[in-house]
Amino acid sequence: MTLLVGTRGSALALAQAGDIAREITERTGVPTELVPVTTHGDVSRESLSSLGGTGVFASALREFLLAGKCDLVVHSMKDLPTAPYPGLRIGAVPVRADARDTLCARDGLSLDTLPEGARVGTGSPRRAAQLAARRPDLVIVDIRGNVDTRLNFVTSGELDAVVLAAAGLGRLGRTDRITEYFDLDSWPTAPAQGALALEVRDEEHSDDLARALAAIQDDATHAAAVAERSILFRLEAGCAAPIGAHAVVSENSVELLGAVYAPDGSGELRSTGSGEVGVPRTGDGEAEDFVSFARTSIIETAEDVGHALADELLARGAAALAPLKQD
Structure with missing residues (x-):
């Protein structure tokens, strides 16, 4: 059986889905085939914030999957809405790529060495707020545009720099364009970046798909993404929120940093939280149950930490600082 892997048709989406398809075949011997799908977010020239952000890249893929036209779809998890989608579930989360943001600037410049009044491009309200706060x-x-389009704004001289995700640049082989990496403690990125x-249909799967x-599946990545996205869920915020x-x-533990920014960079609320993962003792005959419980336990801990941190941010005035509610 050949597994059909649904993906957006952009260069980055094809690259990351191709990596997953090859990894599946290498690890299991199951053949795979990419099935590109055009989404509204790929063809629209509107800004991500005006499009609503949440789900703009996911809806067409999900409809394709529900229609039985593929066996699974590959999403950038930061673009995936946090609310459950009827009939679908997240089947696996692979090892995470570099979660940092980067600066790609002319002449090897960093954020601190860009000249006064330099023009810096981004489609992210969160990145815009962080830039405004620092400079x-x-x-x-x-x-808007794909990775190469954004990099070309710098090459052409239209912009002095752009801010892009390290993960996307790495998957496309464009890390040579990076002039600065931003530290995650001082510059936290989009949840699950x-x-x-x-994502798969919520039903019994073939042995090949299950394998x-x-x-x-990488449990640590899954738990980290759940913790970060639980902040969004509790705040009822979309993936375009700052x-x-x-x-x-x-x-044995989950540690989490969360930050909410005023869109103009004039203010920031930041909080940290942590939780311990409790795993009970089990006999040798219960090995499968033990693995299942351990995985569920760390996910539940991640959710709890994210929800508690979001509650603290709300209590400190996050809703007044930034637009959070989804449309």
Whole structure:
């Protein structure tokens, strides 16, 4: 059986879905085939914030999957709405790529060495707020387009720099264009940035699909993404909201940083939280149940930490600082 892997048709989406398809085949021997799908977000020239952000890249893929035209779809997890989707579930979350944001600037410049009044492009309200907070003298330009289109704004001289995700640049082999990496503690990125989500129909799966999902699942990445996205869920915020998050997951704990920004960079609320993962003792005959419980336990811990941190941010005035509600 050949597994059909649904993906957006952009260069980045095809690259990351291709990586997943190859990994499935290498680890399980199951053949795979990419099936590109055009989404509204791919063809629209409107800004991501005006499109609503949440789900703009996911809806067409989900409809394709529900129609039985593919066996799974690959999403950039940061673009995936946090609310459950009827008939679908996340089947696996592979190892996360670099979650950091980067600056790609002319002449090897960093954020601190860009000249006063430099023009910096981004399509993210969160990145725009972080830029304005660090460098209020910059001219921040709202841009759209794929990775190469955005990089070409710098090559052509139209912009002095753009801010892009390290993960996307790495998957496309464009890391040579990076002039600065932003540290996650001081510059938390979009919840689940760098992580992929493999979504499947909520039904019994073939043995091949079940083996494929199990082979590429990474529990630590899944838990980190859940912790970060739980902030969005609790705040009822979309993926275009000016919110940054960064989780660190070990075998026994989840540590989480969350930040909410005023859109103009004039204010920021930041909080941290943590939780311990409790795993009971089990006999040798219960090995399968033990693995299942351990995975569920760390996910539940991640959700609890994210919800508690979001509640703290709300109590401190996050809703007054930034637009959070989804449309």
